[in-house]
Amino acid sequence: TRIRPSSKRCAVIGGSGFLGRHLVEKLLDKGYTxxxxxxxxxxxxxxxTFHQGDLCDKQALLTALQGVSLVFHCASPAPASDDKALFQRVNIQGTQAVLQACTEAGVQKVVLTSSASVVFEGTDIKDGREDLPYAKKPIDYYTQTKIEQEKLVLKACDKEKGLLTVAIRPHGIFGPRDPQLVPILVDTARRGKMKFIIGDGSNLVDFTFVDNVVHGHILAAESLRPESPICGKAYHITNDEPVRF
Ligand code: NAD
Known part of the structure; x- marks a missing residue:
């Protein structure tokens, strides 16, 4: 028996992570299951409800997606890893499994956490718009697989089949319980490794407060309807001004 998807029932893939947990907490506040x-x-x-499993396992996903109408996909191996096979397996094959499971379970909307680095070619971007092309030479293999992943998710948007998709592209995310950005910066500084500047000190980098990233994901999910112009599109998300680094 299949449970009919309820519009307030959602799943967060990667919900144990930094961004995922903030998203879960906000969704609960807003009355989602x-x-x-x-x-x-x-x-x-x-x-x-926690479902422990690997997102490459479609059967495990299907169990977790019963009755779910909205899926947030914010799982990824840590960007610092140098395990190419892991990125390939989780970000590409795993995303295919997620999309297949969503179709089979009758999920109506998928919101992907992508990354602003998908358009970064190594030179500063200010006020970069979403129509910038994907990077031809991505900065690392993680980013290369984030590009492939985003393409897969956006291509899967199909009004006829009843699956709508959108991607949100943050750059660095900061906020409470951040396991990477600020702790690594502080640790690097403590070890005396921040005495050098790469470039002339005017390189740009963008950070977004985690609550803003969460807000962007939920706004995208709630605006995703068949007639909406956001279907199958990617959106950058930022605070206001990039930081000089
Ligand atoms: P995180 O490492 O805190 O969370 C990722 C979660 O994914 C973890 O809980 C992990 O257990 C889970 N996961 C990994 N492999 C999995 C698998 N095979 N099956 C099921 N779950 C798996 O990372 P985060 O910072 O919360 O990042 C969330 C998303 O945001 C990622 O897609 C990342 O690419 C993207 N992103 C993050 C930042 C940032 O600054 N943190 C910036 C841009 C984009």
Whole structure:
């Protein structure tokens, strides 16, 4: 038996992670019923059902997606990893499994967490718009697989089949419980490794507060309807001004 998808029932793939958990908490505040699908469970929260599994496993996903109408996909191996096969498996094959499972489970909307680095060619971008082409030479293999992943998700947008997709592209995300950005910066500074400037000190980098990233994801999800111009599109998300670094 298949449970009919309810519009307030969503799943967060990668919901045990930094961004995922903030997203889960905001969705609960907004009255959603939330399932988390992740290879690990990092917390407990009333109202959240945890499904532990690998997103490359379509059967495991199908169990977690029963009755779900909206999926946020914000799982990824850590960008710092140099395990190419892992990026390929999780970000590309895994995303294909996610899309197939969504179609089979009758999910109506998928919001992907992409990355602003998909358009970064190594030179500063200010006020970059979404119509910038994908990077021809991505800065690393993680980014290369984020490009492939975004293309897969946006291409899967199909009004006839009833699956609508959108991608959100943050750059650096900061906020409470950030495991990477600020802790790594502080640690690097403590070890005396921040005494050198690469370039003339005017390189640009963009950081977005995690609540703004979450807000962007939920706005995108709630605006995603068959007649909406956002269907199958990617959106940059930023605070206001980039930081000089
Ligand atoms: P995170 O590492 O805190 O969370 C990622 C989660 O994905 C983890 O809980 C991990 O267990 C889960 N995961 C990894 N492989 C999995 C698999 N095979 N199956 C199921 N779950 C799996 O990372 P984050 O910072 O919260 O990043 C979330 C998303 O945002 C990622 O897609 C990342 O590419 C994107 N992003 C992050 C930043 C940033 O600055 N943090 C910037 C741009 C884009």
């Amino acid at each position: 939330v399932s988390v699908f992740d290879i690990r469970q990092s917390y407990e929260l009333p109202g959240v």
